[in-house]
Amino acid sequence: MKRVALIGFGEVGQTLAGDLRGKVDLVAWDIAFADPTSLPSRALPSHDVRRAGSAAAAVEGADLVISAVTAAQDLDAARAAAPGLAKDAFFLDLNSCSPGQKTASAEVVESDGGRYVEAAVMSPIGPKRIASPMLLGGAHAEAFLTAAGGLGFDGAVAYSPVVGRAAATKLCRSVMIKGVEALLTESLLAARHYGVEQVVLDSLSDLLPLPDWNKTAHYMISRSLEHGTRRAEEMREAARTVEEAGVPAPMSHAIAERQAWAADHRAALSPDLIAMLDAVIARLERK
Known part of the structure; x- marks a missing residue:
């Protein structure tokens, strides 16, 4: 993987940006970027991350898209990013939302040619960061682990081929x-x-x-x-x-x-x- 897009640049997005720095080309988008005084906007200069003008622009050409927004924005983030997804790009959904919401987001991503992978982060992100324990779900979970080798997702396991169980x-x-x-x-x-x-x-x-x-x-x-x-x-x-x-x-x-x-x-x-x-x-x- 050469390019990773971060959708959401809050605590989780910034943590992952720090761990992926130097390994891939990073681009980020957050709705809070519209406000230059917001925490995500103020955090950008301290990370080696390019700022995109929209979710669709951020994911263009990305091998991996990581959605780390609020639970309420999960489906909206998938809808905003999906039109720009490269064919077979992985879409890793880290958001803590219901199985029904995950399924709806998966349908949006898959309909635009992406490979959706749900992730349930099973501990606070701070201590182990990108290596935090994660349960991965969906038909592409195992393929993601293979493709993302070397990025640091050491705590992630393929949990279920069915989206929503994680x-x-x-x-x-x-x-x-x-x-x-x-x-x-x-x-x-x-x-x-x-x-x-x-x-x-x-x-x-x-x-x-x-x-x-x-x-x-x-x-x-x-x-x-x-x-x-x-x-x-x-x-x-x-x-x-x-x-x-x-x-x-x-x-x-x-x-x-x-x-x-x-x-x-x-x-x-x-x-x-x-x-x-x-x-x-x-x-x-x-x-």
Whole structure:
């Protein structure tokens, strides 16, 4: 592979750009490039990446297109890029969206001659970056691994020839992981009000043994505060995934609301509640 197009230049796009630098010719497009003060626009000068004027222009001549946009923009990104795809170019969809959304994006890409590969990134992108564990899906998953050898996708495995199963695996797991984050936030805020948070955490160790519930709670609450907006969006896709299976998803919708609440709590909550949450985190850090 000689040319790679990045559709979306947020955290994931920038991380991949750093890892692919010097290996391929890189071009990027992001809807935020329209605003020169946006984070993607400001990040461009520090990366060896050419800026394209549109998604279709970015993917022209690319051997690999990587879609790393928000879940809500997944299908729109595929539609915007597909007309410019070279025949048999790989389209790697990293976005955390439902199996139904992945299938719709695959149909768009395949109808324009591209080879669609879904990817479910099964860990935060930061620690292992491009080598993060990924479940790949679709008829072209194995061919992609062969073609992308040397680019650094060392944690990727061909998981299923059926598009959507990788997404279902990740998002069904997200119901549990993001749900525990939301429950801990809600539980410990209330427990802090009553002055019983440490007793609650100690009792959790008896019921659900973990090496360190204090550390776990601190990590999970902090993740919600730092990435709640993105996690809320992922949980909306998790809810869509559950509903596509014919199962009502009130819990998943509630988790999405709590994650969104955590992300913007400093602007939305009273000073007393802000201080309460900060105190919970501070006490957990000292344990």
